[in-house]
Amino acid sequence: xxxxxxxxxxxxxxxxxxxxxxxxxxxxxxxxxxxxxxxxxxxxxxxxxxxxxxxxxxxxxxxxxxxxxxxxxxxxxxxxxxxxxxxxxxxxxxxxxxxxxxxxxxxxxxxxxxxxxxxxxxxxxxxxxxxxxxxxxxxxxxxxxxxxxxxxxxxxxx
Amino acid sequence: xxxxxxxxxxxxxxxxxxxxxxxxxxxxxxxxxxxxxxxxxxxxxxxxxxxxxxxxxxxxxxxxxxxxxxxxxxx
Numbered sequence: 126x127x128x129x130x131x132x133x134x135x136x137x138x139x140x141x142x143x144x145x146x147x148x149x150x151x152x153x154x155x156x157x158x159x160x161x162x163x164x165x166x167x168x169x170x171x172x173x174x175x176x177x178x179x180x181x182x183x184x185x186x187x188x189x190x191x192x193x194x195x196x197x198x199x200x201x202x203x204x205x206x207x208x209x210x211x212x213x214x215x216x217x218x219x220x221x222x223x224x225x226x227x228x229x230x231x232x233x234x235x236x237x238x239x240x241x242x243x244x245x246x247x248x249x250x251x252x253x254x255x256x257x258x259x260x261x262x263x264x265x266x267x268x269x270x271x272x273x274x275x276x277x278x279x280x281x282x283x
Numbered sequence: 284x285x286x287x288x289x290x291x292x293x294x295x296x297x298x299x300x301x302x303x304x305x306x307x308x309x310x311x312x313x314x315x316x317x318x319x320x321x322x323x324x325x326x327x328x329x330x331x332x333x334x335x336x337x338x339x340x341x342x343x344x345x346x347x348x349x350x351x352x353x354x355x356x357x358x
Contacts, residue, residue, distance in 0.1 A: 126336075148295055149297055150296075150297040150301075152300045153297065153300045153304035153332060154300075154304075154305070154332040154336070155304075155332070155335070155336040164320070221295065222293050222294055222298075223295065223298075224298065232301050233303070235305055236301065236304060236305065236308075255340060265304050273311065277299070
């Protein structure tokens with residue numbers, strides 16, 4: 126079966142939704158899918174409730190507070206309008222029976238999508254692996270990503 | 284009659300396919316699944332995705348915009 130990798134760079138709700146539609150669609154076709162979360166995309170897999178286990182320095186604490194914490198807190202890349210656009214989008218999605226990003230993440234996991242988080246932005250932003258949702262399979266390096274991508278037929282950067 | 288039924292009416296792409304796949308994975312080989320839906324593109328999408336995985340489409344019928352697909356799990 127074909128293999129897909131998605132580099133989830135963006136932490137915008139709309140882009141994350143598009144990525145997860147592709148990821149779950151491919152997994153439902155029986156394809157092998159890996160998503161690598163990096164930079165702003167890491168916020169998608171932050172757990173709303175979990176806390177870091179090691180003490181954080183001032184800058185890491187600032188990153189933690191300022192960045193959206195988890196799939197439910199992401200903003201739209203366009204027409205966010207201080208959250209009004211996002212609220213309208215969520216209402217519209219519910220009216221049209223489109224599930225939330227959080228549910229897409231659960232479906233992706235159930236269908237066997239692999240979730241990896243890039244180690245470099247974790248260091249920069251001071252995030253710890255204990256702060257991520259249970260769906261995350263592990264932390265990866267650029268060489269691991271490259272090996273995955275080399276063996277895949279489709280590689281996306283979103 | 285199929286062994287299992289999955290009602291996807293009201294759901295839009297890619298949800299009917301995702302739910303079909305989730306259901307198929309939980310079923311035993313040789314069992315049949317009837318998927319019911321009303322989102323037109325999914326009627327084509329489900330067989331297109333399921334057949335290359337080795338499963339069989341037993342029947343595909345449509346009436347008044349509601350389609351029924353019966354799938355046999357083969358592997």
